Amino acid sequence: xxxxxxxxxxxxxxxxxxxxxxxxxxxxxxLEIAAAGSHNLLMSGPPGTGKSMLAQCLPAILPPLNxxxxxxxxxxxxxSSQPARTVFYQRPFRQPHHTSSGVALxxxxxxxxxxxxxxxxxxxxxxxxxxxxxxxxxxxxREPLETGHISISRAAQQVDYxxxxxxxxxxxxxxxxxxxxxxKRCADCSEAKALKYQSSVSGPLLxxxxxxxxxxxxxxxxxxxxxxxxxxxxQVQQRVIQARQRQLDRQGCANAHLSAKxxxxxxxxxxxxxxxxxxxxxxxxxxxxxxxxxxxxxRTLADLAGSQQxxxxxxxxxxxxxxxxxxxxxSV
Amino acid sequence: xxLAVLYSRAKxxxxxxxxxxxxxxxxxxPGFSIVGLPETAVKESKDRVRSAxxxxxxxxxxxxxxxxxxxxxxxxxxxxxxLAIALGILAxxxxxxxxxxxxxxxxxxxxxxxxxRPIDGVIACAMASGQAKRRLVMPTANQNEAALCKxxxxxxxxxxxxxxxxxxxxxxxxxxxxxxxMLTHKTCSxxxxxxxxxxxxxxxxxx
Numbered sequence: 001x002x003x004x005x006x007x008x009x010x011x012x013x014x015x016x017x018x019x020x021x022x023x024x025x026x027x028x029x030x031l032e033i034a035a036a037g038s039h040n041l042l043m044s045g046p047p048g049t050g051k052s053m054l055a056q057c058l059p060a061i062l063p064p065l066n067x068x069x070x071x072x073x074x075x076x077x078x079x080s081s082q083p084a085r086t087v088f089y090q091r092p093f094r095q096p097h098h099t100s101s102g103v104a105l106x107x108x109x110x111x112x113x114x115x116x117x118x119x120x121x122x123x124x125x126x127x128x129x130x131x132x133x134x135x136x137x138x139x140x141x142r143e144p145l146e147t148g149h150i151s152i153s154r155a156a157q158q159v160d161y162x163x164x165x166x167x168x169x170x171x172x173x174x175x176x177x178x179x180x181x182x183x184k185r186c187a188d189c190s191e192a193k194a195l196k197y198q199s200s201v202s203g204p205l206l207x208x209x210x211x212x213x214x215x216x217x218x219x220x221x222x223x224x225x226x227x228x229x230x231x232x233x234x235q236v237q238q239r240v241i242q243a244r245q246r247q248l249d250r251q252g253c254a255n256a257h258l259s260a261k262x263x264x265x266x267x268x269x270x271x272x273x274x275x276x277x278x279x280x281x282x283x284x285x286x287x288x289x290x291x292x293x294x295x296x297x298x299r300t301l302a303d304l305a306g307s308q309q310x311x312x313x314x315x316x317x318x319x320x321x322x323x324x325x326x327x328x329x330x331s332v
Numbered sequence: 333x334x335l336a337v338l339y340s341r342a343k344x345x346x347x348x349x350x351x352x353x354x355x356x357x358x359x360x361x362p363g364f365s366i367v368g369l370p371e372t373a374v375k376e377s378k379d380r381v382r383s384a385x386x387x388x389x390x391x392x393x394x395x396x397x398x399x400x401x402x403x404x405x406x407x408x409x410x411x412x413x414x415l416a417i418a419l420g421i422l423a424x425x426x427x428x429x430x431x432x433x434x435x436x437x438x439x440x441x442x443x444x445x446x447x448x449r450p451i452d453g454v455i456a457c458a459m460a461s462g463q464a465k466r467r468l469v470m471p472t473a474n475q476n477e478a479a480l481c482k483x484x485x486x487x488x489x490x491x492x493x494x495x496x497x498x499x500x501x502x503x504x505x506x507x508x509x510x511x512x513x514m515l516t517h518k519t520c521s522x523x524x525x526x527x528x529x530x531x532x533x534x535x536x537x538x539x
Contacts, residue, residue: 071480075346075455078477088480111409112345156407159345 019230036243037300038254040167045215051170060233064089092123098132120165130171131200212324243303267295336423339437340416341457348456352402355420360396368401383444388493393425411441412451446492458484
């Protein structure tokens with residue numbers, strides 16, 4: 001039982017490999033960025049395009065936990081009476097169902113216990129079918145997403161649990177799921193209905209999601225094709241580990257966890273680029289928080305490319321990952 | 333000696349604050365009371381401890397027994413104090429020597445048979461005991477978790493009786509250098525991350 005080789009491999013048993021996901025190069029790229037900088041990710045697209053599968057690939061491409069982090073995670077599992085972790089250095093992956101309550105997510109109870117966000121500490125919290133979660137439940141995630149810990153106060157005692165998790169969410173663009181699909185009937189989803197569905201994810205929560213991408217339906221003929229050169233999770237993980245190491249050497253944490261002060265220090269832009277970003281922020285109506293988060297994503301892109309400085313291409317790509325928010329913004 | 337003070341650890345978030353388990357035997361009407369903000373599972377430990385002591389072949393003192401779990405304002409929950417309470421009663425009634433008990437911390441739930449049942453939050457206890465430079469005695473079922481914490485010197489046991497025998501032999505131990513066979517002595521050597529499985533490096537259990 002002790003000498004379980006599984007315990008030290010970094011792939012979750014039964015989890016898919018990135019090479020098994022057909023097509024979706026754009027989404028795979030976003031997944032790699034999310035893994036490299038520990039950024040939050042939202043995938044939107046019709047059913048059956050591989051959103052959940054992509055999310056399940058994430059633990060295998062994330063850099064493994066270091067010993068201190070692994071011990072923190074194991075301690076959290078230990079106090080929550082969860083079965084002991086079999087994969088010690090693997091980042092945890094939690095996928096609560098959309099009927100989960102707020103307390104189940106953040107922790108609590110008369111005798112406080114850690115919730116899903118704490119069990120996803122240093123790992124991934126995957127919320128599939130994001131708009132199906134109750135809005136109040138989703139909004140409890142706002143503060144821990146920023147602070148990385150959660151204080152639970154009850155009459156008898158106050159406890160503080162760490163909760164530095166990476167949020168990955170998946171959603172359909174409308175209730176029936178097939179909005180604007182050429183070959184599918186989107187029965188009675190008007191544009192307004194689709195927007196109502198999408199806006200059940202609150203603006204402040206969306207604001208905290210750095211990467212928002214669309215995962216479109218697969219083009220014809222791709223399903224039966226087999227791409228022998230498809231990159232495996234292992235290959236992507238190598239690049240992610242390198243990019244993460246650059247971040248740790250420079251600032252001691254992942255880019256997504258940079259403080260405001262560190263952002264000004266490490267994410268410096270040239271004069272033309274900062275002008276470009278200011279214009280974009282104004283035109284897209286993004287918040288000051290979004291400004292910082294775009295800079296962090298651009299920093300991750302530069303790290304993935306091995307570049308010291310944030311280039312124009314990095315900044316533009318970072319801006320392109322804010323599409324869902326923009327669409328909702330336009331509709332108001 | 334009718335007073336024994338042992339150490340145990342409570343659970344508060346992911347912390348494991350130190351709890352003094354003070355046991356006092358006094359003359360008077362035989363009775364058993366636990367004070368120090370115990371919740372139901374801790375209060376019920378009276379019955380588990382009584383049966384475990386009797387079924388391990390020891391005497392349950394027919395005196396007035398008072399157990400105080402200090403600090404008094406920290407809520408105590410679960411069966412984790414059973415072992416410390418049982419050993420406290422045995423030490424206070426002179427059935428096991430008191431001398432070495434303050435070098436150890438005890439956590440574990442007792443079965444009526446005297447067997448030790450696993451508890452949760454062991455990693456936090458092991459880290460805290462390691463920092464306090466005391467040894468931690470715990471149920472065998474929790475050993476995998478404790479093994480993760482390398483600065484803690486942990487002892488595991490299956491039964492209350494094993495632990496009592498260990499302390500009864502302890503004086504001989506230091507003189508004759510007999511290896512304790514009743515308990516598995518398990519110090520985790522430092523492990524390098526990732527490459528080498530650290531759990532396999534633990535010495536095999538002796539019992």
